Amino acid sequence: MQKSVAEIFQTRRDKRINDFSRKQQEVYSSIPGFSQLERDMNLARASKDEETLVRLVKEREQALTSAGFPNDYLESQFFCTVCEDTGNLEDGSECVCMKRARYQAAAKLSNMEKLCGENFESWDFSVMPEGDQRDGSKKLYSICEEYAECIPCGKLRNLVIVGGTGLGKSYALHAIGNRVLERGVSVRLINAPRFFAAEMERIRGGQDENAALYNVELLLIDDLGAEPANSSVAADSLFALFDHRTCEGRFTCAASNLSPGEIAQRYGARITSRLMDASCSKVLSLSGKDLRLTSRR
């Protein structure tokens, strides 16, 4: 089970306290009089006796180093020195370490942990041949970025990207996912064969791996249509998923090698009407040659 961000911060604080107690015991048992020295220091500090305090601080350092300890052995070792592992800054805003922890936790849950490099910032138009295909890539970029920017408030709920293999559909999905994750919105990525394999598992009484897909704010489905075609389970499960998500106003972005007509034929009107309803959906058709065959790299 994955740790929550709060648990990660609690673990860091607990570790620091445990480490400190262990080191303190170690020092107390190897330097006689050390605990008395610290008590005297506290007294000097409380009575604002600077002169004595300075002398005792030096004595304490000497005691540590002559016993073979580093002189900062009993200093707190924070994971993050900026917020001292509280996750918050003095002005009440979040520390960058907290933002990073949140992003990492969300990326792990989203199945996108290893895909953080596939983002809008690294989107490279030059891998596409000049002309229609590069223009198509630019259009794809701008539509996808606008879609991602408007989640979770935008009117455009569904984006369906269709076209042959190697035109950058999966990359586009990952770029959308990463942009949305950065803003702290929940995302899940799944490919259609995996979705249907998990459905079969659930029907056989196994784990319901797909349960998390119903309420996630943004669902990314790659390779729609790559699952076995002859399954009525497939259509029923997909309908249940899209129907629920439509009612809840969630966002779904799918990529498919099938044409819009083939999608309609394969999944039927009830699914198509939810995924591709013109009032809240956009279908983007890409044309061109397989990037993996034409790429110069």
Ligand SMILES: [Zn+2]
């Ligand atoms: Zn911090």
